[in-house]
Amino acid sequence: MTASPSRHQWIGTAPLSDAAGTPLPVPALDVWCHRRQRGPFSGGGDLMRQLVPQLLERHPHIAKARITEIAAVAPELAEVGVLAPQTLTNTASHKERTRFYPATRALRIAHGLAELLMEWARTEHPDGLVIAFRDLDHADPTDRDLAAALLRRCDPAVITVIAEADTAGEDLLGRALAAHAERNSGVLAPRPGPEASGADQAQQYIDSDGTLRVPEAVAAYEALPADERARRHTARAEYLAENGDQTYRYGAIPFHAERGVDPAGAGLRACYVAVDELFKVGFYEAVLDLALRGRELVADTKPEEYYRLTHKVGACLSYLDRGADAIAYLHEERQGTIDPIVHMNGAYQLAMLYTRFLPKKDHDEPAAMAWVNTALALAENQPDPTLRALFRAFMRNARALVELHSRNAQGALDLVTEAMEITDAECGPDEQLLHRSVLLYNRAQVLGANGDYAGSLRDYDDLIGRDPEYGDYYFERAAQRRASGDPDGALADYAEAIRLSAPFYEAHYNRADLLRELERDDEAMQDLGYALELEPDHVDSLVNRSDLLLSLGEVELARADIEHGLAVEPENANLLAAQGALFEACDDSQGAFASYTAALDADPELTVAWVNRAVLAFTAGRPADALADLDAAIALGDDPALRANRAIALQDLGEHDRALTDLDAALAEAGDDPDLLFRRGVSRQALGDAAGARDDWRAHLAAYGEESPFLEEIRSQAPEIVAPVVVSLP
Numbered sequence: 100m101t102a103s104p105s106r107h108q109w110i111g112t113a114p115l116s117d118a119a120g121t122p123l124p125v126p127a128l129d130v131w132c133h134r135r136q137r138g139p140f141s142g143g144g145d146l147m148r149q150l151v152p153q154l155l156e157r158h159p160h161i162a163k164a165r166i167t168e169i170a171a172v173a174p175e176l177a178e179v180g181v182l183a184p185q186t187l188t189n190t191a192s193h194k195e196r197t198r199f200y201p202a203t204r205a206l207r208i209a210h211g212l213a214e215l216l217m218e219w220a221r222t223e224h225p226d227g228l229v230i231a232f233r234d235l236d237h238a239d240p241t242d243r244d245l246a247a248a249l250l251r252r253c254d255p256a257v258i259t260v261i262a263e264a265d266t267a268g269e270d271l272l273g274r275a276l277a278a279h280a281e282r283n284s285g286v287l288a289p290r291p292g293p294e295a296s297g298a299d300q301a302q303q304y305i306d307s308d309g310t311l312r313v314p315e316a317v318a319a320y321e322a323l324p325a326d327e328r329a330r331r332h333t334a335r336a337e338y339l340a341e342n343g344d345q346t347y348r349y350g351a352i353p354f355h356a357e358r359g360v361d362p363a364g365a366g367l368r369a370c371y372v373a374v375d376e377l378f379k380v381g382f383y384e385a386v387l388d389l390a391l392r393g394r395e396l397v398a399d400t401k402p403e404e405y406y407r408l409t410h411k412v413g414a415c416l417s418y419l420d421r422g423a424d425a426i427a428y429l430h431e432e433r434q435g436t437i438d439p440i441v442h443m444n445g446a447y448q449l450a451m452l453y454t455r456f457l458p459k460k461d462h463d464e465p466a467a468m469a470w471v472n473t474a475l476a477l478a479e480n481q482p483d484p485t486l487r488a489l490f491r492a493f494m495r496n497a498r499a500l501v502e503l504h505s506r507n508a509q510g511a512l513d514l515v516t517e518a519m520e521i522t523d524a525e526c527g528p529d530e531q532l533l534h535r536s537v538l539l540y541n542r543a544q545v546l547g548a549n550g551d552y553a554g555s556l557r558d559y560d561d562l563i564g565r566d567p568e569y570g571d572y573y574f575e576r577a578a579q580r581r582a583s584g585d586p587d588g589a590l591a592d593y594a595e596a597i598r599l600s601a602p603f604y605e606a607h608y609n610r611a612d613l614l615r616e617l618e619r620d621d622e623a624m625q626d627l628g629y630a631l632e633l634e635p636d637h638v639d640s641l642v643n644r645s646d647l648l649l650s651l652g653e654v655e656l657a658r659a660d661i662e663h664g665l666a667v668e669p670e671n672a673n674l675l676a677a678q679g680a681l682f683e684a685c686d687d688s689q690g691a692f693a694s695y696t697a698a699l700d701a702d703p704e705l706t707v708a709w710v711n712r713a714v715l716a717f718t719a720g721r722p723a724d725a726l727a728d729l730d731a732a733i734a735l736g737d738d739p740a741l742r743a744n745r746a747i748a749l750q751d752l753g754e755h756d757r758a759l760t761d762l763d764a765a766l767a768e769a770g771d772d773p774d775l776l777f778r779r780g781v782s783r784q785a786l787g788d789a790a791g792a793r794d795d796w797r798a799h800l801a802a803y804g805e806e807s808p809f810l811e812e813i814r815s816q817a818p819e820i821v822a823p824v825v826v827s828l829p
Contacts, residue, residue, distance in 0.1 A: 105255060106255055106279070106280060106281040107249075107250050107255055107259060107260040107261070107262065107279055107280040107281070108121070108123060108124070108259065108260070108261045108262070108280060108281055108283045108285075109261075109262050109264065109276045109280035109281065109282050109283060110123065110261060110262070110263050110283050110284075110285055110286055110287065111263070111264070111265045111286065112236075112263060112265055112286065112289075112312065113265075113286060114284050114285070114286055115282065115283075115284045121281060121283055121285075122285070123261070123283055123285030123286075123287070124229045124259060124261070125229065126229045126230060126231035126261055126287070127224075127228040127229055127230065128146070128149070128228075128229075128230045128231065129231050129233055129287070129290075130142040130143075130145060130146055130230060130231065130232050130233060131145065131233050131234055131290060131310070132232055132233060132234050132235055132237070132238035132239075132242040132243075132246075133233075133234040133237045133238065133308075133309075133310040134237060134238055134239040134242075134350055134385070134388075135237070135308045135309045135310055135350050135351060135354045136308055136310060136347075136350045136351055137344075137346035137347060137349055137350040137351070138239060138346065138349030138350035138373065138377065138382070138385050138389075139172075139205070139239040139240075139241040139242070139349065139377065139382040139384070139385040140171075140172035140173075140208075140212075140239070140241045140242055140245070140382075141238065141239065141242060141346075141350060142232060142233075142238065142242040142245065142246075143172045143209070143212050143241065143242055143245045144172040144173040144346055146212070146216070147169050147172055147173040147176065147212070148173050148175065148176065150216075150219060151169055151173070151176055151179070151181060152176075152179055154219060155179060155180065155181075157223075158219070158222055158223075161215060161218050161219055161222065162181070162215070164215075165211050165212070165214070165215040165601075166181060166182070166183070166184065167183065167184055167208075167211070167599075167600070167601050168208045168211035168212050168215065168601050169181050169212075169215075170182060170183035170184075171183065171208050171380055172208065172212065172241075173346070174345050174346065175344045175345055175346065184568040184569075184599065185568060186566055186568050186569040187532055187533040187536050187565070187566045187569065188200075188533060188569065191532070191533040193375075195530075195531055195532070195533055195534065196379060196533065197493060197531075197533055197534045197537055198533060198536075198537050199378065199379070199381065199418075200380065200381030201381065201418070202381065202383050202418040202419050202420070203603070204381040204601065205240070205241050205244065205381060205382055205383070205384070206244050206271075207600070207601035207602055207603050208241070208601050209241060209244040209245040209247075209248050210248050210252075210601065210602040210633055211601040211602050212245055212248075213245060213248035213249050213252060213253065214602065216230075216249065216253075216258060217249075217252075217253050217257055217258060220257050220258045221257060227255075227256050227257055227258065227259065228258060228259070229258070229259045229260075229261060230249075230258055230259070230260060230261070231260075231261040231262075231263065231287055232245075232246040232260065232261070232262050232263065233263045233287070233290070234263065234290075234310065235262055235263055235264040235272065236264050236265055236266060237310070239382075239384060239385050239388075240270065240384045241382060241384070241385070243268070243270060243271065243272040244270075244271055244272070246260065246262055246272055246275075247270075247271040247272040247274070247275040248271075248275075250262065250272075250275035250276065250279045250280055251275045251278070251279055251635075252632060260280070261283075261287070262276060262280060263287065264276065289311075289312050289313060290307070290310065290311060290312065292304075292306075292307060292311055292313060292316060299319065300313070300315055300316040300319035300320075301316070301319040301320040301322070301323050301328075301331070302331065303316050304316040304317060304319065304320040305320065305331050305332060305335050305355075306335065308335075308350065308351040308354060308355070309354055326360075328358070329358065329359050329360045330359075330360060332355040332356070332358040332359040332360075333355065333356070333359030333360045333361070333365070335351075335355045336351075336352050336355035336356045336359055336365070336369065339351055339352050339355070340352055348369070348372055348373055348376065349373045349376070349377055349385065349389075352369050352373075353366070353369040353370050353373050353389060353392070356368070356369035356370075357369065357370065357392060357393075357396055362396050363396050363397050363400070366393075366396050367393055367396050367397055367402075367404055370389045370390070370392055370393030370396070370408070371393055371404055371407070371408065373385075373386075373389045374386050374389045374390050374393065374408060374411055377389070378411060378414075378415075383415040383418050383419055384415075384419065386411060386415050387411075387412060387415040387416065387419070390408040390409075390411045390412045390415070391408075391412060393405075393408045394408050394409060394412070401435060403436075403438075405435075406432050406435050406436055406438075406441055409428050409431055409432045409435075410428075410429070410432050410441070410444055410445065410448070412425075412428045413425040413426075413428035413429040413432065413445075413448055414448055416428065417448065417451065417452055417456040418456070420456070422452045422456040422457040422458075422461075423457065423461070425448075425452060425456075426449070426452065429445050429448055429449050429452075430445075432445045433445045433446075439477050439480070439481070440477075440481070442473075442477055443473075443474045443477035443478055443481075443490065443494075444474075446470045446471070446473040446474040446477065447470070447471065447474040447494065447497055449466075449467075449470040450467045450468075450470035450471035450474060450497060450498075450501060451467075451497070451500075452467075453466045453467035453470065454467035454471075454500060454501045454504050455500065455504075462504070464501060464504055464505045467501045467504070468498075468501050468505070471494065471497050471498045471501050472498070474494045474497065475491075475494040475495065475497075475498060477490075478490035478491050478493070478494040479491060484525070485525075488521055488522065488524075488525030488526060489522075489526075489531065489534065491518075491521050492518040492519075492521045492522045492525075492534065492538065493518070493534070495514045495515070495517055495518040495521070496514070496515060496518045496537070496538055496541055498514055499511040499512075499514035499515045499518070499541060499545065500541075502514060503545060503548065508545060508548050508549045509549070511545045511548075512542065512545045512546070512549065515538055515541050515542045515545060516542065518538050519535070519538045519539070519542065522534060522535055522538065523535075532565070536562055536565055536566055539558050539561060539562050539565075540558075540562055540572070540575075542558055543555045543556075543558035543559050543562065543575070543579075544575070546558065547578070547579050547582070552579050552582050552583035553583065555579045556576065556579050556580065556583065559572060559575065559576035559579060560576075563576070568599060569599070570595070570596045570597075570598075570599030570600035571596070571600075573592040573593070573595040573596035573599065574592070574593070574596035574600075574605070574606055574609075576592050577589040577590075577592035577593045577596065577609070577610075578609070580592060581613055586613060586616070586617055589613055590610065590613065590614075593606055593609065593610040593613075597610075602633055603633070604629075604630040604631075604633040604634040604637055604640065605630075607626040607627070607629045607630040607633075608626070608627065608630045608637065608639060608640050608643070610626050611623040611624075611626035611627045611630065611640075611643065612643065614626065615643070615647060620647060620650075620651070623647060624644070624647060627640050627643055627644040627647065628644070631644065635663075636663075636667045638664045638667055638668050638671055638673070638674060639673070641660045641661070641663055641664035641667075641674070642660075642664065642671075642673045642674055642677050644657075644660050645657040645658075645660040645661045645664075645677045645681070646677060646680070648660065649677075649680055649681065649684055654681065654684055654685065657677075657681055657684075658681055661674060661677050661678050661681055664677075665678065670697075670701045671701070672698045672699075672701040672702035672705045672708065673698070673705070675694050675695075675697045675698035675701060675708075676694070676695060676698040676705060676707055676708045676711065678690075678694040679691040679692075679694035679695040679698065679708070679711055679712075680711065682694055683711070683715070688715055688718075688719065691711075691715055692712060692715050692716075695708045695711055695712035695715070696712065699712070703731075704735055706732050706735050706736060709728045709729070709731045709732035709735075710728070710729070710732050710741065710744070712728050713725040713726075713728035713729045713732070713744065713748070714744075716728060717747070717748055717751075722748045722751040722752050723752060725748045726745065726748040726749065726752065729741060729744055729745040729748060730745070733745065737764075739764065739765040739767075739768035739769050740765070740769075742761035742762070742764050742765045743761065743762065743765040743769075743775055743778070745758075745761050746758040746759075746761040746762045746765070746778055746782070747778065749761065750778065750781060750782060750785075753785075755781075755782040755785040755786050756786065758778075758782045759779065759782040759783065759786065762775055762778055762779040762782060763779070766779065771798060771802070773798070773799045773802035773803055773807075774799075776795045776796070776798050776799040776802075777795065777796065777799045777807075777809050777813070779795050780792040780793070780794075780795035780796045780799065780813075783795060784816055789817075792816070792817070793817050793820055796813050796816075796817060796820060797820055799813070800813065800820070800821070805822070
């Protein structure tokens, strides 16, 4: 066995003169990632097809824990019993599919596969092994993300990754290569040609699905007459369609068909099939690539499929946070046809852009309302009664989102309710099951936003009864259970959401926040650590972990999180406030004051920064400044603790009338807090209410006895209510 190096290795396809000369280990597995093979997860899917049958036989628990991820990248494994969770989303027919996955699902799947591989390696290869990810320059982003996850998260002693890429790129893989891999001058042997007996070199290149890097084979392919080359591509596409796995439809078949004898016919159809199927599973980078390629094949004639692909381009760009680029495609779609359904779908997508997918600063709710009303008007006039019912309900649901974002929660609730009534009236009990669940889910969300937690929970309970394997419902119900005062139920739901889903940091971040509230700090720290393992730049996790670390006295670890976060978002108000707390812990009051001020410049509504700066000012002998900051904090949200603090500043300034008002309000909420009773007694005494002062001080002393920190002050003002000091004679 070849010993694993202490770091992952980054190699090119040719030797490098300026790289380290560390001996390159021999890989146990070569994972070929070229997207021309099977599209997204060409490499990850190949790994699963090799490993999962063995895992199911020897360690079934490892495979079953990652069924969602395995089924997504290697659907062919259904033959050995690997079936995707039977959610309403997965099982809906093409015509009834009204929910689509978020773009983040692809990365979550990559993390799940990485965790499966690490568990498999620890179990089957306790001494470690080497896996080479090849052709990463030509890989779909999904395989690049898988390699990046292993580079960043996996100890090389468990799996040493050899990443073959001539250039790093600016994506997750590029950053992982720079941070976690050693540049190595070695190279691995090129991929062998297909073993088809008697195939000439040109045919070997075609049979490799355009992935063979042997120069002689590439030259022979390029030397073929154009018609012969097209004939061979068509023959290969037809062979794979007849004999190949499903996932060849996402890579090799479109590659060959668009270069075959009928690119505008068979080529377009191959791209369209791949686009349609990959869109359903949320692999939007691949959909975008294939849709653009399909459009190019018929750019001169622009048939109906051209505009459908154009809509998919706009939708994918929206989901991939490139909404500004989507607008031109959505307008092109509308400019090219008078089909009312095309215009309805385009108007809907534009509405979603302006209310949801564009960056927050570019949201435009009036524009979104105009576009969604256009979509709704077209839906109302759809001649087919079945489609009209579906479209009318769907577009009311869309408008409900715009109303919610426009702060009209009741209007949103009315629209969702109306959409549900339309669906119930126009569809049979077994029809549109997914769409019904989407509407019920949205009503649950709107009810929760309105503070009707009981109503929201009823809807989530109903949803989970209908679709028990859909993890998002448990995640959302957990928030409602927490808000309604059921932390144990919320924790149970977070656990179920995590069990049913590919890894996602949000569940662990939210659960950590609840655990911290329950004073279960060790568990909260574990969840925050895992959240940051999945998403190292998640600023809110960095903020919360730094706060927890400061509370535990781990100042330097907290500093590292804060500095990391500020490198990601230099003007993040919560991070700047956390930096202020860090400076306070280091007795740097000037640095703390500057950080709190910077936090308030970034977000004038950040209450914690006003409060902490007020404490600094008061401690420094500036009660007027402290009062101004506390006034600002209370203006953002009344709170008895803030009123109690403000009362102290007011007393210091001699403003006992206002102090008494604050203390009355604080005691009304906090009950007979002995410290507040002492403070109120001080203001009553100053205002001439000696009897009231003595009542408060008696109640204070009843709670504290002679342990009161204010005993001598009370003795000086009202000695008659303090027990005399007894001096024993010798």
